[in-house]
Amino acid sequence: TILVLDFGSQTSHLILRRLRSLGVFAELLPCTTKIADLSWKPKGIVFSGGPSSVYDEGSPHVDPAVFDLNVPILGICYGCQEIAWRIDSKNVARGAAREYGHADVKIAKVNEHVDRLFAGLGDEIPVFMSHYDKLVSLPTDFVVIGATKNSEYAGIAHQEKPIFGVQFHPELEHTPRGTDILRNFSVDICGAQPNWKMGDFVQLEIARIRELVGDRALVLGAVSGGVDSTVGAALMREAIGDRFKAILVDNGCMRLNECEQVKETLGKHLGINLTVVEAGDLFLSRLAGVTEPEKKRKIIGSTFIDLFEQEAIRIEKEAENTPNTGKVEWFLQGTLYPDVIESLSFRGPSATIKTHHNVGGLPERMMNGQGLRLIEPLRLLFKDEVRAIGRQLGIHESLVNRHPFPGPGIAIRILGDVTKERVEIARQADNIFISMIKEAGLYDEISQAFAGLDTNRSVGVFGDQRVWGYIIILRAVRTKDFMSAEVFNFDNAFLANVSRTICNQVEGVARVVYDLTSKPPGTIELE
Ligand code: XMP
Numbered sequence: 001t002i003l004v005l006d007f008g009s010q011t012s013h014l015i016l017r018r019l020r021s022l023g024v025f026a027e028l029l030p031c032t033t034k035i036a037d038l039s040w041k042p043k044g045i046v047f048s049g050g051p052s053s054v055y056d057e058g059s060p061h062v063d064p065a066v067f068d069l070n071v072p073i074l075g076i077c078y079g080c081q082e083i084a085w086r087i088d089s090k091n092v093a094r095g096a097a098r099e100y101g102h103a104d105v106k107i108a109k110v111n112e113h114v115d116r117l118f119a120g121l122g123d124e125i126p127v128f129m130s131h132y133d134k135l136v137s138l139p140t141d142f143v144v145i146g147a148t149k150n151s152e153y154a155g156i157a158h159q160e161k162p163i164f165g166v167q168f169h170p171e172l173e174h175t176p177r178g179t180d181i182l183r184n185f186s187v188d189i190c191g192a193q194p195n196w197k198m199g200d201f202v203q204l205e206i207a208r209i210r211e212l213v214g215d216r217a218l219v220l221g222a223v224s225g226g227v228d229s230t231v232g233a234a235l236m237r238e239a240i241g242d243r244f245k246a247i248l249v250d251n252g253c254m255r256l257n258e259c260e261q262v263k264e265t266l267g268k269h270l271g272i273n274l275t276v277v278e279a280g281d282l283f284l285s286r287l288a289g290v291t292e293p294e295k296k297r298k299i300i301g302s303t304f305i306d307l308f309e310q311e312a313i314r315i316e317k318e319a320e321n322t323p324n325t326g327k328v329e330w331f332l333q334g335t336l337y338p339d340v341i342e343s344l345s346f347r348g349p350s351a352t353i354k355t356h357h358n359v360g361g362l363p364e365r366m367m368n369g370q371g372l373r374l375i376e377p378l379r380l381l382f383k384d385e386v387r388a389i390g391r392q393l394g395i396h397e398s399l400v401n402r403h404p405f406p407g408p409g410i411a412i413r414i415l416g417d418v419t420k421e422r423v424e425i426a427r428q429a430d431n432i433f434i435s436m437i438k439e440a441g442l443y444d445e446i447s448q449a450f451a452g453l454d455t456n457r458s459v460g461v462f463g464d465q466r467v468w469g470y471i472i473i474l475r476a477v478r479t480k481d482f483m484s485a486e487v488f489n490f491d492n493a494f495l496a497n498v499s500r501t502i503c504n505q506v507e508g509v510a511r512v513v514y515d516l517t518s519k520p521p522g523t524i525e526l527e
Contacts, residue, residue, distance in 0.1 A: 002019055006050075008127055011171055017337075018170070022182065023193075033067075043192045045072070050078050055085065061082065076169060090136075098132045099131055100131075103154070105125050105146040116184060117185060119407070121177050126177075128168060142165075173479070208377075209235065209236065218319055219328075221233055224405070228383075235377050246275070250277065252280025262276075273310060286344045296412060300409075301407075328372065328430070330373050404482070413430075415473075422453055425509060429472045447485065452475065455470065469508050474495070474512060484518075486518050
């Protein structure tokens, strides 16, 4: 096992993800973990990046005992600065400019010991940088193994000990050879065995669910039609059959025909016990006049919980009257790893970007009042891993491959306050955009695409008439993990055609624009 010590970067868990994709088992713990408290000895340790400055008072630091373990260490960004700063605090300072985005690292060939980290990568590799602070001098006993125009010490290695540091982020997709670097570190330098398999996950998880839930208890779960909740539900159904009760709350902000599709796929095809609560009008009335994105999320989250609770009480009553049936004791959440990280980060130092409404969980009164416990079979997984499991469970490819859709739905794709009319316009535009993407055979090349709506209106001319209509914002990105993303490159003729079709077919739209912002700095959703 490799230990990843987390300094609070938004991408720390991706280090884990990459290691796991190599078959190397890894665990993520806070950077402040005391080595004496560990019950196992790691084969190697990675220090993640983080938002702080090593030289500031109160910044997080590792337990110095990690260096006495005598196992290989790799510091990434802040982690690299931590290594250098511990040797001499003058080694790290604020750079002249923030370095953000693409850079080319020239690889230095020094000797067999230090060259191991970049072995097999050639003379130069493109990398992704995101830092302000940097190493301004080389720590004693270290040598330079890589440099960029802006960072003289983009890669460093101790001359004798297996300690390495990189200023860039090998865990991000935008460092294409990053996984090779992590393989060099974990397998070759640390000697970790690359034999951990995803395939074992389903059987282990089903067994774990059966053991947790026992022979009689019921499990409730919310489903949305997305791949995560569907896979979570399918796993539960596989494990405990009809004792799993799925609830779909229609919040009035779902995609065109989505509710029907969920009934068809989950109810009919997967044989899951499903109840649909139609509540669009209630959600929209509570959202009236609300523009602040976090407030929208909170309203949708709490309304969802109110309705879910009512339904839970009904199911509970029904169970009481059914012989040989236990109580509702568990609540399924389709939480994924990135949700956990971006929302209620368990790590002190990182910033909350958005509150994902499906993560906060049920209120105290349900969890403690009724004694419900959480069951989160997907908690350790990333999106592409969930898809792989969906296929293993026989879920249809069109659902497994479906672009993700946020719980608050179209409400967070409308910039400004949400009305039924605006949801309908965004929904129609989205359907046109997605249908045209599918017709062009581009759907599977894109990770997530949608049409959102700006409630500011723009003037246009249709025929001889002046119109004053909404602006539709098209967004399409490519990403593996949804933590960072690049904009999809359509050709202009395609986009012009989408624009024309939306303006012609969706009343109330005067203009269509394409969003060219990558993530970061933009997020995937508009809000
Ligand atoms: P962002 O917009 O944060 O999105 O770049 C990353 C991924 O998360 C989805 N997302 C959400 N999912 N509830 C959800 O269930 C939410 O509140 C939420 N916000 C964003 C988004 O669709 C993308 O796939």
